[in-house]
Amino acid sequence: MDRITIEDVAARAGVSATTVSHVFSARRPVSEATQKNVRQAATELGYRANAVAKSLRMQRTSTVMIVLPDLTNPFYPLFARGVQDTLRPNDYHTLLCNTDSREEEERAFLDDAVSRRLDGVVFTGYWVAPAELLELENAGMAVVNLGDGADGRLDNVLSGDRAASSSLTEYLIERYGPAVALIDGTEGAAASQMRADGFELAHAAAGTVIPPGYLVSEEFTREGGRRGMRRLLDLPTPPRAVFCANDLIALGAMDVARERGLAVPDDIAIAGYDDIEAATLIVPSLTTVRNRSYELGVACGELLLTRMNGEYTGPGRTRLVQAEVVLRQSA
Amino acid sequence: MDRITIEDVAARAGVSATTVSHVFSARRPVSEATQKNVRQAATELGYRANAVAKSLRMQRTSTVMIVLPDLTNPFYPLFARGVQDTLRPNDYHTLLCNTDSREEEERAFLDDAVSRRLDGVVFTGYWVAPAELLELENAGMAVVNLGDGADGRLDNVLSGDRAASSSLTEYLIERYGPAVALIDGTEGAAASQMRADGFELAHAAAGTVIPPGYLVSEEFTREGGRRGMRRLLDLPTPPRAVFCANDLIALGAMDVARERGLAVPDDIAIAGYDDIEAATLIVPSLTTVRNRSYELGVACGELLLTRMNGEYTGPGRTRLVQAEVVLRQSA
Numbered sequence: 001m002d003r004i005t006i007e008d009v010a011a012r013a014g015v016s017a018t019t020v021s022h023v024f025s026a027r028r029p030v031s032e033a034t035q036k037n038v039r040q041a042a043t044e045l046g047y048r049a050n051a052v053a054k055s056l057r058m059q060r061t062s063t064v065m066i067v068l069p070d071l072t073n074p075f076y077p078l079f080a081r082g083v084q085d086t087l088r089p090n091d092y093h094t095l096l097c098n099t100d101s102r103e104e105e106e107r108a109f110l111d112d113a114v115s116r117r118l119d120g121v122v123f124t125g126y127w128v129a130p131a132e133l134l135e136l137e138n139a140g141m142a143v144v145n146l147g148d149g150a151d152g153r154l155d156n157v158l159s160g161d162r163a164a165s166s167s168l169t170e171y172l173i174e175r176y177g178p179a180v181a182l183i184d185g186t187e188g189a190a191a192s193q194m195r196a197d198g199f200e201l202a203h204a205a206a207g208t209v210i211p212p213g214y215l216v217s218e219e220f221t222r223e224g225g226r227r228g229m230r231r232l233l234d235l236p237t238p239p240r241a242v243f244c245a246n247d248l249i250a251l252g253a254m255d256v257a258r259e260r261g262l263a264v265p266d267d268i269a270i271a272g273y274d275d276i277e278a279a280t281l282i283v284p285s286l287t288t289v290r291n292r293s294y295e296l297g298v299a300c301g302e303l304l305l306t307r308m309n310g311e312y313t314g315p316g317r318t319r320l321v322q323a324e325v326v327l328r329q330s331a
Numbered sequence: 332m333d334r335i336t337i338e339d340v341a342a343r344a345g346v347s348a349t350t351v352s353h354v355f356s357a358r359r360p361v362s363e364a365t366q367k368n369v370r371q372a373a374t375e376l377g378y379r380a381n382a383v384a385k386s387l388r389m390q391r392t393s394t395v396m397i398v399l400p401d402l403t404n405p406f407y408p409l410f411a412r413g414v415q416d417t418l419r420p421n422d423y424h425t426l427l428c429n430t431d432s433r434e435e436e437e438r439a440f441l442d443d444a445v446s447r448r449l450d451g452v453v454f455t456g457y458w459v460a461p462a463e464l465l466e467l468e469n470a471g472m473a474v475v476n477l478g479d480g481a482d483g484r485l486d487n488v489l490s491g492d493r494a495a496s497s498s499l500t501e502y503l504i505e506r507y508g509p510a511v512a513l514i515d516g517t518e519g520a521a522a523s524q525m526r527a528d529g530f531e532l533a534h535a536a537a538g539t540v541i542p543p544g545y546l547v548s549e550e551f552t553r554e555g556g557r558r559g560m561r562r563l564l565d566l567p568t569p570p571r572a573v574f575c576a577n578d579l580i581a582l583g584a585m586d587v588a589r590e591r592g593l594a595v596p597d598d599i600a601i602a603g604y605d606d607i608e609a610a611t612l613i614v615p616s617l618t619t620v621r622n623r624s625y626e627l628g629v630a631c632g633e634l635l636l637t638r639m640n641g642e643y644t645g646p647g648r649t650r651l652v653q654a655e656v657v658l659r660q661s662a
Contacts (some may be wrong), residue, residue: 063443071427072409077402084429088436093443096402096427098415105419112394112424116447222608251612281582281612 004045004313013041063093064120064304065113067106069189071098073220073248074276075293076124079146082297083122083304090305092119101186101220103127114139120304122146126189130154142307144300147190154316155303157296161191164289164323165198165243168271170205172241172331176269178208181239183228183249185220192217195245195273214239218249225252233260240268241331247272247279250286254330269331273323284329291323335376335644344372394424395451395635396444398437400520402429404551404579405607406624407455410477413628414453414635421636423450432517432551434458445470451635453477453628457520461485473638475631478521485647486634488627492522495620495654496529496574499602501536503572503662507600509539512570514559514580516551523548526576526604545570549580556583564591572600572662578607581617585661600662604654615660622654 010017015034022030023038030038066083068076084094095118099105106125113121113136120142123133133154136143144155172180182199185192196215203210213235218224225244229252232239244250250272254264262268264284272279272288279286299319306312341348346365353361354369361369397414399407415425426449430436437456444452444467451473454464464485467474475486503511513530516523527546534541544566549555556575560583563570575581581603585595593599595615603610603619610617630650637643 071402072405072412074403074405077408077429080429081403081431084431093439094429096429098408098411098425098427100412100415108424251608278609278612281609283614 008045009038009042012045013038061116061118062091063095063116063118064122065095065097065109065118066122067097067099067109067125069099069101069124069126070220071096073246074278075246075274075291078293079124079297082294083301086298086301087305090309092308099125101126101189110136113141119308120144122300122304126186126191130156142304144303146296146300155307156316156318157299157303158318158320159291159296160320160322161194162198162201164325165195165273166201168289168325169199169202169243171325172243172269172271173202173206173208175331176241178203178206179211179237179240181214181232181242182216183225183232183242183244183253184215184217185224185245185249187217192245199243211237220246220248222248222252222255225249226256229253229256238268242268242270244270244272247274247276247286247288250288251278251282254282265329265331271331275326279328287328287331288326289323290326292321295321339376340369340373343376344369392448392450393422394426394447394449395453396426396428396440396449397453398428398430398440398456400430400432400455400457401551402427404577405609406577406605406622409624410455410628413625414632417629417632418636423639430456432457432520441467444472450639451475453631453635457517461487473635475634477627477631486638487647487649488630488634489649489651490622490627491651491653492525493529493532495656496526496604497532497536499620499656500530500533500574502656503574503600503602504533504537504539506662507572509534509537510542510568510571512545512563512573513547514556514563514573514575514584515546515548516555516576516580518548523576530574542568551577551579553579553583553586556580557587560584560587570599573602575601575603578603578605578610578617578619581619582609582613585613596660596662602662606657610659618659618662619657620654621657623652626652
């Protein structure tokens with residue numbers, strides 16, 4: 001059974017479809033016994049209350065929230081535009097919530113989405129786990145998560161971070177030898193973890209041991225990149241090449257290389273991740289991973305849309321918009 | 332009388348302060364005659380219903396909406412961060428609404444702010460006139476407008492666009508002669524108008540007549556800059572220097588200069604407006620106007636805050652965070 005309808009639930013519960021809709025919409029009173037009966041039938045069939053409510057167009061606010069960690073990172077505005085361009089023709093508003101990477105802000109915005117009865121949430125935060133996002137679905141919202149964390153229940157859009165990070169690190173090891181370091185982003189964030197995984201995988205595949213101090217964690221900002229680069233260059237044996245967990249970090253690393261009179265890539269090679277506009281404006285231009293931010297946003301918007309309009313009511317889906325290595329001058 | 336209190340209104344209307352608060356909060360029934368009486372007293376004194384409601388902490392949502400025309404223009408994320416950093420310590424949430432420069436989106440988001448009973452709106456749109464924003468104040472919200480349009484009733488934060496645009500154009504005329512053109516942004520937008528005003532003022536001050544075709548209107552995007560630059564270079568007598576109404580336009584103009592093998596600034600000088608991060612990453616680095624986006628956001632946040640917490644209830648205030656010309660290599 002690939003699509004469960006309201007009629008299936010009604011048949012199993014032995015009531016009319018109208019009664020099922022009343023149970024889930026709470027628009028009309030229904031006896032407790034019937035409610036229990038209907039809910040049980042829905043659970044057994046794997047039917048989602050949320051989809052029922054949405055398909056009946058109950059309490060629609062026609063509004064979707066996008067929770068983002070850092071709007072001043074150009075990846076996110078472009079991602080948000082992808083979501084927005086997909087939802088706008090379908091008459092949805094989009095509210096953007098910038099958490100500045102703070103856990104309490106993530107939670108506060110999500111609570112807000114529930115209490116405002118928004119129709120959907122696109123989540124790209126760092127801290128709230130996918131399992132917790134399921135609670136939003138139970139509150140009647142459609143939810144899509146950007147990034148890994150698929151336990152099969154939530155809709156996820158992936159960009160293949162691990163594979164892309166591993167490819168880029170492999171390339172750096174091949175070209176510059178094993179002295180390849182990583183300046184990672186905020187510790188504990190899913191994106192940081194995945195890029196570190198890719199970095200370590202590539203070293204393992206090459207049979208190299210990562211020298212002590214070659215994996216530093218900072219923030220996903222230009223300033224974080226400056227701090228990380230100073231730490232690496234102050235090591236007794238500084239690296240020959242540096243993979244940065246995003247392009248802002250790489251811009252900061254390049255600032256410090258310039259400061260210290262090091263030529264990029266001749267003295268030290270630097271690579272980033274995201275391919276923001278600045279990557280092609282800077283000299284030397286930045287070798288990076290093209291994270292297809294706009295397309296990732298479109299994919300999130302599409303998944304959300306089919307849940308909100310009740311077109312899809314099944315288990316979590318996963319979409320991959322694979323990121324690719326782009327070789328330029330800096331490495 | 333620099334600050335009108337609820338007691339002033341009560342005294343003038345000949346009722347108690349509690350009755351005044353009931354009229355504005357609509358929490359308790361008050362006879363129509365008394366309501367009329369109180370509202371008239373408040374109007375005569377210039378008291379704002381909104382301030383009353385807020386000072387009573389009625390129906391607070393602790394949420395502020397920022398309406399922005401284009402989140403992929405780095406000016407706006409930094410501006411939004413300035414607002415957010417000012418409001419967050421005071422426990423306000425910030426919802427960001429990206430209109431993609433569309434008039435219908437501006438109106439839809441503002442309607443949304445009213446129906447959600449938000450506490451405040453920071454407006455940086457293109458189309459809705461400041462006079463219309465006053466209606467939001469009457470609906471009980473605090474409103475701050477970024478940009479010119481002060482009719483003395485609304486709180487405005489200005490960046491001195493006209494003066495800065497005029498200074499930069501004067502510099503270009505002085506250095507490169509009178510053949511200075513402008514690639515302006517979206518026609519009809521307030522920012523476009525002010526930058527064109529500054530451009531024309533400088534030509535008038537220099538006693539030069541703007542050659543036909545030297546003022547083209549496109550969009551505030553890199554692609555708009557490309558189109559505008561092609562139009563200028565295809566003129567029988569192309570300009571010697573080009574002032575671009577924002578940095579994205581300037582990046583597009585530089586793309587076309589490169590395409591056609593023109594050296595910047597030796598063959599054609601190019602200047603921008605905003606001083607986004609890319610302005611210092613590009614080669615040659617961009618001469619531009621430093622629009623202090625973060626500080627503008629802080630000023631908006633501060634004005635809004637004093638209205639929302641009832642600290643200030645008077646007429647519209649104006650804050651100036653003056654933009655300055657920054658000379659670099661491109662002009």
